[in-house]
Amino acid sequence: MVTIESIVPAPEERRDRDMKDERPVIDARKVAVSFKVENGTVQAVKDVSFQLYRGETVAIVGESGSGKSVTARTVMGLLSKRATIAPQARIEYDGRDVLKFSKRERRALRGDRISMIFQEPMSSLNPVYTIGSQIIEAIRAHRRVSRRAAAERALELLRHVQIPDPEARLNQYPHQLSGGQRQRVMIAMALANDPDVLIADEPTTALDVTVQAQILNLIRKLQQELGMAVILITHDLTVVRQFSDYVYVMQLGEVKEHNTTEALFADPQHAYTRRLLSSEPSGSANPLPDDAPILLDGRNVRVSFTLKKGGFFRPEFKELVAVDGLSLNLRRHETLGLVGESGSGKTTFGQALIRLLNTDGGEIYFEGEPIHDKDRKGMRPLRSKIQIVFQDPFSSLNPRMSVGQIIEEGLIVNGMGENRKDRLKRVEDALVSAGMPSNILSRFPHEFSGGQRQRIAIARAVALEPEFILLDEPTSALDLSVQAQIIELLRRLQDERGLSYLVISHDLKVVRALCHRVVVMQDGKIVEEGPVSEVLNNPKTAYTERLVKAAFEVAA
Incomplete structure (x- = not known):
């Protein structure tokens, strides 16, 4: 069988072009972007072409580093100073090449007619x-409206994206919201001015499976109402299969294949596309020794926060119990x-267990030693044994330090x-163990x-050789094929180093492949717990x- 692998590059025109009788709202041609790095130049995007029509959703898929986000940032005009766009590149919005716009014109366009939801809300x-x-x-x-009218619109947007208690959230700061709630705030901001084009860069990465469907359905509903186009x-x-009309598959900065969603999933032509479609977390945790001692023990742990409502002169305070007297052992x-x-x-529960948050009550023991009464100084000797991988890696990695400095610190x-x-x-x-090359120490x-x-x-x-790692959504930012690699890596490290993991996740496929037991939480309480196979199957x-x-049946 002849495959399109022999056609390099993929054709510039869409395969359904003959079915369209209008001009694309965005028509990108021969987009190529390179970055200056210490040892030369990296070609991040190579002659990428795509078209987007009003009222439709075009998906750009590929593994981490394939150039998806760089392509989107080129459209938005958000590339760093190190980036160079090839002179032959064109990105037309309603017939005008935005790459030739002045900075003022790009700024007026950005956030108004073309808006973007970023991958990392924090x-x-x-x-x-x-x-x-x-x-x-x-x-x-972008709108000449009073502050009061804008505040009313902001409240309406938070209700649209289903933020709980939106009136209180208006007066809160980003760190007071969960990762999923912060992502919904970003979606509300992107939709604030009813844009023509919405670029959604991993819009549901931080969301649990039930809210993911709600958010995507919301975007689709607004798309239908406003005639908005979505990348x-x-x-x-x-x-992609549920919400897109057309798909572009990228690898190493190139478009390897593109087609209508239905045709691409039914008959993928490129070997890379076939590999992507067959990738999914699989397997199960290695058996646990029967005599394994308890490492971490939390008993009746309680954490609460005070929420502020009302104005400066008439504030109202309400207690939010985030963790309501919970117990678990690992x-x-x-x-x-x-x-x-x-x-x-x-x-919140996970961070309280390792004393990154103060508790209102309860007891916590690590290796049989009480840590619930230890202050920051008292916890310091234990920090190398207790490590955490945060949900949002960009906010937890110092942008002023190189990779080598970050890990060596x-x-x-x-x-x-x-x-x-x-x-x-x-x-x-440590870098090699995590699937990264060892020659990136000087990069940022x-x-x-x-x-x-x-x-x-x-x-x-991993570099600190810990005994326990709290993994907060460890694979949420990773594509499916790399998810499988990371799960295998974590299993191997656990066997080699005797590690214990507490995995916080909304991806039940990852939990099924990685965990021995699972604890299900709702509104600060534990509603169910037990062996993974028992809880997920029954x-x-x-x-x-x-x-x-939501995780398995709808996704199938």
């Missing part, structure tokens, strides 16, 4: 301003999954390594894709059944 939201003020700013930057950048092929070599919808309290602080040469060897070994976090940054974060944790509560159905 690095996109300003930590010193409230959620409400940031949405209001996005509205008033969906994702590694989630389930989302044995050596065990992987325990903590699942639930965004805002259920799972990240933990070794220096904890007095590990005989000398600098030994520390650098440990850094390189912004030079990597979201998935690559997540692997650097895992390398940083859920005992309606809430767990809904999570399982």
Whole structure:
């Protein structure tokens, strides 16, 4: 059989062009982008062409580092100073080449007619301003409306994206929201001015499976109402199949294949596309020794926050109980999954167990030693044994430090390594263990894709040779094929080093492949727990059944 692998590159025109009787709202041709790096130049995007029509969704899929996000940022005019766009590149919006726009014209276009939802909300939201003020700013930057009218619109947008208690959220700061809630705020800001084109860069990465469908259905509903066109950048092929009309498959900066969604899934022509479609987390956790002792023990742990409502002169305060007297234990070599919808309290519970958050009550023991009464100084000797990989790698990696400095810093602080040469060897070994090359020590976090940054974060944790790692959505930023590699890596590291993991995730496929036991949380409470196979195959509560159905049945 002749495949399109022999056609290099993929054709510029869409395969359904003859079925269209209108001009594309965006017509990109021969887009090529290179970046200056220390040892030369990296060609991130190579002669990419695509077309987007009003009222449709075009998906751009591919593994981490394939050039998906760089392509989107080129459209938005958000490339760094190191980037160079090839002179032959054209990106037409309604017939005008935006690459020739002045800075003022691009700024007027961006956030108004073309808007973008970014992959990492914590690095996109300003930590010193409230959620409400940031949405209001996005509205008033492009619309002549009063602050009061903009505030009403902001509240309406938060209701649209199903933020719980939206009135209170307006006065909160980004760090007070869960990862999924922050992503919904970003979606609200992107939709604030009813754009013609919405670029969604991994819009549901931080969302649990039930809210993911709600958000995508919301975007589709607004798309139908406004005639909005959507560019969906994702590694989630389930989302692509359900919500896109046309698909572009990218690898190493090139478009390898494109077709209508139905045709591409029914008969993929390129070997890379076939590999993507067949990738999914699989397998199960290795058996746990019967006599494995308890490593981490939490008893009746409680965490609450005070929410502020009302104005400056008439504030109202309300207590939010995020973790309501919960208990769990984790044995050596065990992987325990903590699942639930965004805002259920799972990240708060996990961080409280390792004393990154203060508790209101309860007891926590690590290796039989009480740690619930230890302050920051008292916890310091245990920090090398207890590591964490955060959900949002960009906000947890210092942008001013190179990869080598980021990983080596933990070794220096904890007095590990005989000398600098030994520390650098440990850094390189950790990077290789996490599936990254060892020759990236002088590069900076912004030079990597979201998935690559997540692997650097895992390398940083592994370098300290811990006994326990809290993994907060460890594969949320990774494409399916790399997810499988990371799961296999974590299994191998667990066997070789006797590691214990607490995995916080909304992806039940990852939990099924990686965990021994699972704890299901809802509204700060544990509603179900048990062995992974038992809970996922035979859920005992309606809430767990809904999570399982959203993850497996709807996704099938």
